[in-house]
Amino acid sequence: MTVHILATGTSRGIGAAIIDAFVGDDVRVVGHASRSANQVIGADLDQPGAASALWAEALDRLDGRIDVLVNNAGIFETAPINLPDAEWLAAWERTMRIDLTAAAELSRLAVLHWNGNAASGRIVNVASRAAHRGDSPAHWHYAAAKGGMVAMTKTIARGYAAQGIFAFAVCPGFTMTGMADDYLASRGGNRILADIPLGRVAEPAEVAAAVRFLALDAPPSMTGAVIDINGASYVR
Numbered sequence: 001m002t003v004h005i006l007a008t009g010t011s012r013g014i015g016a017a018i019i020d021a022f023v024g025d026d027v028r029v030v031g032h033a034s035r036s037a038n039q040v041i042g043a044d045l046d047q048p049g050a051a052s053a054l055w056a057e058a059l060d061r062l063d064g065r066i067d068v069l070v071n072n073a074g075i076f077e078t079a080p081i082n083l084p085d086a087e088w089l090a091a092w093e094r095t096m097r098i099d100l101t102a103a104a105e106l107s108r109l110a111v112l113h114w115n116g117n118a119a120s121g122r123i124v125n126v127a128s129r130a131a132h133r134g135d136s137p138a139h140w141h142y143a144a145a146k147g148g149m150v151a152m153t154k155t156i157a158r159g160y161a162a163q164g165i166f167a168f169a170v171c172p173g174f175t176m177t178g179m180a181d182d183y184l185a186s187r188g189g190n191r192i193l194a195d196i197p198l199g200r201v202a203e204p205a206e207v208a209a210a211v212r213f214l215a216l217d218a219p220p221s222m223t224g225a226v227i228d229i230n231g232a233s234y235v236r
């Protein structure tokens with residue numbers, strides 16, 4: 001049976017690589033971006049109701065069945081602690097809404113969909129190395145959101161495995177995307193690379209390969225697994 005997949009944040013970087021990773025598989029993939037373009041669904045996940053509208057449109061495009069949800073959409077914006085209070089709080093809440101709350105909304109709708117149809121399903125969450133080792137002083141919100149995503153993944157896995165609903169997460173370190181490029185430059189790229197035993201940052205295709213495996217091939221007993229993709233820059 002053709003696998004129906006909804007993947008968020010697919011306009012570039014890791015998300016675009018995820019779409020490419022499924023080429024050749026018996027799947028139908030609906031992608032998402034903040035604005036509609038190139039057949040993807042446009043939804044600004046910072047806005048109330050956007051996640052549920054995205055789910056509803058994807059379900060319609062996929063003939064009423066979604067088998068796999070990939071939560072990849074995210075932002076990586078700075079919020080130095082010396083910002084004015086209102087600005088710091090707004091940055092925190094925006095990151096939380098896009099990086100964690102929207103993923104939680106979509107995951108809830110996925111679980112309800114599968115429970116309502118007595119069906120199995122998979123959730124793959126793209127978190128971050130920051131979930132385990134933290135991030136820079138200007139990225140409290142990002143690390144907290146990704147830590148929450150990992151905790152949510154494990155909670156879903158424990159709560160619904162017996163119903164055939166499986167949840168996984170991948171935690172990339174620095175990846176060669178637009179978001180990482182700016183960060184590397186701002187913090188001294190050579191110094192950061194010196195902290196990666198592999199000697200380079202990850203390629204989006206490497207992260208996408210792990211996502212594809214978890215979405216299609218990972219055995220059920222792997223549910224709850226969190227896969228690190230960071231060149232051994234953080235091991236646990």
